[in-house]
Amino acid sequence: MTQSATLRDFICAEFAPDLKPGELPADLDLIDSGIIDSLGVLKLVAFLEGRFDIAIAPEELDADLYRTIDSIEALIAGKRIGSAA
Amino acid sequence: MAAIASAAHRDAAFETEPDLAAELTDGLDRWADAFNRGWAEDDWSGRFGEERWRALCAAGLTGLVSGTAFGGLGLSAHQTARILERLGTICHDGGLGFTLASHLCSTCIPIERFGSSPLKARYLHGLATGTIVGAHAITEPDSGSDAFAMRTRMLRDGDDYVVSGEKCFVSNAPIAGLFVIYARSDPDKGALGGFSALAVERDTPGLSVGRSVRKMGLRTAPTADLHLDDVRVPAANLIGREGQGYSILDYVMKWEVLSVFAVQLGEMRRRLTTAIAYARERQQFGVAIGSFQAVSHRIADMHIRIESAANWLARVAAAVAGGGGASLETAAAKLFISEANVATALDAIRIHGGAGYMSETGIEAGLRDAVGGLIYSGTSDIQRNRIAAMLGL
Known part of the structure; x- marks a missing residue:
């Protein structure tokens, strides 16, 4: 399963059970649309750390980083580049 | 010594840290009399023990988490926990330990981690030495467990923020010289992005501290409400970025x-x-x-x-x-x-x-x-x- 599909599956299963993972637009604002709230971000962070083996710093608990599928994927990619360097 | 270190699941970082914390932890025992003198009478009367607080300062405990550049010890989470655990074993004044922990977490931690260099330079030394007592204001009359239902607002006006609202049950408020106030900085956003943290000095016009409230326990740890009436605070006192509360x-x-x-x-x-x-x-x-x-x-x-x-x-x-x-x-x-x-x-x-x-x-x-x-x-x-x-x- 791709990273994007893993992410979509988690978000739909946890926060939007009425949506199908494939129907979740990559640029949909997950926060403004009410899909992810403040507690949801904490759940998402725990998922990302566990599933993708990354550490998310306190400063990175920033709404903009988790606003869309695209931005979350960018965060993961940035972490992986950082850890590979 | 029975400390966290005796726990079965110690992690590697804890094992390999320098022994500064161990020295400080063991050295705390000689302060026991000073930490306990008069606490029972003060607990009964609900009085904060200034002498015991000064002993904590002299022992270096107010500087546990502040950086060494600011007179603190710059200790890690593990080291800090070990020392505070030891304090709990020797100090019978539960309110004093609570006051210290509130001081460290409310102001030293957020300014050390998120504060700008000028903000650190301005406040951390006083906080580390305990000459400034720290407090933070989160709870409001209508927002307790639902913390981000808070109504206290901070509006940008030129080089300042103007803060208005009510805070209640603020630990250390009667003795604090510096408050970290959490307030709504963007009314259109929710918990994520809509709140900010601001360092506010006690003598700022418009900030008033209510009377000490009586409590069931922790009676030597003073608690009071805050009233903020158009309190004008330099924008430079913002901790972190706007919306990062x-x-x-x-x-x-x-x-x-x-x-x-x-x-x-x-x-x-x-x-x-x-x-x-x-x-x-x-x-x-x-x-x-x-x-x-x-x-x-x-x-x-x-x-x-x-x-x-x-x-x-x-x-x-x-x-x-x-x-x-x-x-x-x-x-x-x-x-x-x-x-x-x-x-x-x-x-x-x-x-x-x-x-x-x-x-x-x-x-x-x-x-x-x-x-x-x-x-x-x-x-x-x-x-x-x-x-x-x-x-x-």
Whole structure:
């Protein structure tokens, strides 16, 4: 399963059970649309750390980083580049 | 020494850290008299012990988490927890330990981690030496567990923010020189991005501190409400970025659980030691009461709770040190330790019988102090909600 599909599956299963993972637009604002709230971000962070083996710093608990599928994927990619360097 | 280090699941970072914390921890014992002098009378009258606070400052405890460049010790989460646990074992004044933990978490931690260089330069030295006492203001009359329902607002006006609102149950407020105020900076956003943290000096015009409120326990830890009436604060006093209040508070709460409950872990260890000694010494029906299973089992339960609490606290320390989310661990640790503290405090009273119920022995104060832990830093019910949510429910 791709990273994007893993992410979509988690978000739909946890926060939007009425949506199908494939129907979740990559640029949909997950926060403004009410899909992810403040507690949801904490759940998402725990998922990302566990599933993708990354550490998310306190400063990175920033709404903009988790606003869309695209931005979350960018965060993961940035972490992986950082850890590979 | 019974410290977190004795917990079964120590992590590698804790094992390899320099011995500065160990030296400071062991050296605390010589301050015991100074930390305890007059506490029982002050607990009865609800008085903050300025002399005991000065002893904490002299012992270096107000500078545990502030950087060395600012007169602090710059200790890690593990080291800080070890020292605060030791403080809890030797200091009978639960309010004093609570005041110190509040001081460290409310102001030193967020300014050290998120503050600008000028903000650190301006406040951290005073906070580290304890000449400035720190406090933070979160709770409001209509926002307790629902913290981000807060109405206190901060509006940008030129080079300042103008802050207005009401805060209640602010620990350290009557003695604080610096407040970290959490307020709504964007009315159109929710918890994520809509709140910010601001360092506000006590003598800022428009800020007024209410009278000290009386409490069931932690009576030597002064608490009061704040009234903010168009308080004009330099924008340079913003901690982190505008809208970062949620992430700052989340980080602060992890430290608060670590610090406040490290002290409580030490208190529980002291309580256990005292209970064992009493159970060996106290004779009834011709034998030591510790020979009765009703007593010895109670003590066994106390021990298990304490070691479990130590393990949970070590997990929070590892999470804070590692920079990870650790929301589940923090919630579980807070829930478990606070409830263990109440249970061991009640067990201690039962073991001591009538003597435990009398204020003169100082044992009942432990229960009154412990009950607060079920409420502050997120109630037990809220922690259960968070744990369940993190488990996918």
